[in-house]
Amino acid sequence: MEHKLLKKTDLALLLAAVLLACGVLLWRALRPQTQLTAVITVNGVVTETVALSALDGPRTITPETDPPLEILAEPGAIAVVHAGCRDQRCVACGRLTKPGDTAVCLPAKTVVTVSGGAVDAITY
Amino acid sequence: MKKGLIALAAVAAAVLAAVLLYDGVAAKEAQQTFFAMDTVCSLTLTGRDAPAAAEEIPAQVTALETGLFSRQAESSAVAQLNRSGGGTVSAQLAQVLSETREISEKSGGALDCTLGGVSDLWDFSGEPHIPQAAQLQAALAHTGYQKLRLSGNTVTYDDSAAVLDLGAVGKGAALDAVREALQDKRLRSGIVSLGGSILLLGRRTFTVGIKDPAGNAGDCLATMRLSDCCISTSGSYERFFEENGERYHHILDPATGRPVQNGLVNVTIVAQSGLVSDALSTACFVLGVEDGAALAADCGCEAVFVAENGDVTVTDGLRAALKVTNPDYRIVN
Numbered sequence: 001m002e003h004k005l006l007k008k009t010d011l012a013l014l015l016a017a018v019l020l021a022c023g024v025l026l027w028r029a030l031r032p033q034t035q036l037t038a039v040i041t042v043n044g045v046v047t048e049t050v051a052l053s054a055l056d057g058p059r060t061i062t063p064e065t066d067p068p069l070e071i072l073a074e075p076g077a078i079a080v081v082h083a084g085c086r087d088q089r090c091v092a093c094g095r096l097t098k099p100g101d102t103a104v105c106l107p108a109k110t111v112v113t114v115s116g117g118a119v120d121a122i123t124y
Numbered sequence: 125m126k127k128g129l130i131a132l133a134a135v136a137a138a139v140l141a142a143v144l145l146y147d148g149v150a151a152k153e154a155q156q157t158f159f160a161m162d163t164v165c166s167l168t169l170t171g172r173d174a175p176a177a178a179e180e181i182p183a184q185v186t187a188l189e190t191g192l193f194s195r196q197a198e199s200s201a202v203a204q205l206n207r208s209g210g211g212t213v214s215a216q217l218a219q220v221l222s223e224t225r226e227i228s229e230k231s232g233g234a235l236d237c238t239l240g241g242v243s244d245l246w247d248f249s250g251e252p253h254i255p256q257a258a259q260l261q262a263a264l265a266h267t268g269y270q271k272l273r274l275s276g277n278t279v280t281y282d283d284s285a286a287v288l289d290l291g292a293v294g295k296g297a298a299l300d301a302v303r304e305a306l307q308d309k310r311l312r313s314g315i316v317s318l319g320g321s322i323l324l325l326g327r328r329t330f331t332v333g334i335k336d337p338a339g340n341a342g343d344c345l346a347t348m349r350l351s352d353c354c355i356s357t358s359g360s361y362e363r364f365f366e367e368n369g370e371r372y373h374h375i376l377d378p379a380t381g382r383p384v385q386n387g388l389v390n391v392t393i394v395a396q397s398g399l400v401s402d403a404l405s406t407a408c409f410v411l412g413v414e415d416g417a418a419l420a421a422d423c424g425c426e427a428v429f430v431a432e433n434g435d436v437t438v439t440d441g442l443r444a445a446l447k448v449t450n451p452d453y454r455i456v457n
Binding site: 044 | 158159162164166168317319320321331332333334335340341342344347355356357359362390392
């Protein structure tokens with residue numbers, strides 16, 4: 001009696017395993033970021049991560065910076081509302097509401113950014 | 125038959141576990157945000173050596189700034205050159221000066237790294253204001269890339285009042301140094317951004333946005349799908365002030381010492397070299413669309429020119445990779 005090394009069912013099983021592995025990898029690569037999350041870094045260190053989607057009311061954040069900053073997180077948005085520096089560029093950025101939105105305060109070495117977004121980086 | 129099936133199922137499970145495990149290890153990701161070169165910098169590296177490499181880069185960039193490129197840092201090589209009117213420099217700085225001069229020549233002086241005295245008068249990093257015409261003329265008398273001569277590693281100033289300023293190439297040159305430092309690391313991919321000058325590493329294709337001059341920090345007018353290259357943009361909206369109802373930005377025309385006014389709001393360059401992309405973004409902004417595109421082609425680079433009225437001009441090699449995402453802008457060529 002002749003024995004085949006692999007039968008049709010065996011091959012199907014192998015194929016299914018490979019497809020499953022590929023599927024898992026693809027899902028991990030493409031899964032959407034549904035949570036809107038803001039990240040605050042001061043001098044390169046993440047000091048606060050705020051799940052904006054999960055907030056049920058406003059929350060004021062005052063990271064330890066010089067000059068001082070006042071950051072207001074609300075459901076679905078975050079903004080630098082006060083900066084103790086001259087140029088006020090981070091305040092002028094207004095409410096950050098979508099992935100990729102960023103406010104930078106160079107004097108306070110602080111970055112407030114909404115994580116995620118359709119682009120990997122922005123050239124400016 | 126049953127035993128065979130069980131064995132195969134075990135093999136399949138092992139394959140699946142191995143694939144996931146490998147992916148988990150190889151895809152180790154590290155991110156950093158830091159401040160250097162008077163701007164915010166960020167990086168994301170993927171691969172086995174990513175965490176260690178990501179720790180090293182901020183210190184490397186800061187060392188390049190304070191040790192070599194920044195004329196404001198007293199101990200930097202550029203500051204020492206300006207103080208002593210020349211001298212011997214490291215091979216690394218000599219290479220940067222040589223490449224910068226080459227682009228200055230090709231651009232007919234649209235890139236000029238001796239504009240330091242003129243920039244000081246405008247003081248865009250401090251308290252910006254319109255300089256007096258006489259002051260401007262006096263400062264312009266000491267500019268001109270030809271006034272700096274390089275022989276080997278020796279720099280000579282023909283005019284001792286010339287002020288070397290590598291602001292137009294520093295971030296790009298730093299990207300080149302970062303790439304060199306990372307080349308022996310086990311990385312899958314990486315993206316390093318020094319104030320909007322970007323280095324893409326590895327075979328992965330990234331989506332890079334071009335900032336919308338009229339929008340907020342995260343708003344883009346177009347995206348580009350790119351890999352393994354450097355991207356730099358010069359924009360009139362990054363540093364500016366308004367006086368008497370008029371807007372003055374920081375990209376100065378070496379011929380007049382005044383902000384360039386040619387209808388452009390930003391120019392993006394895609395190149396293999398960070399220094400070239402950085403230098404050309406300034407030079408092409410100064411030259412305008414037609415001459416700028418010719419210069420980019422001469423240097424083997426691609427370019428995107430964005431005008432105040434929303435017209436976008438893109439060079440042929442970048443056309444397929446570029447997608448305009450904001451309806452206020454349109455490709456016109």
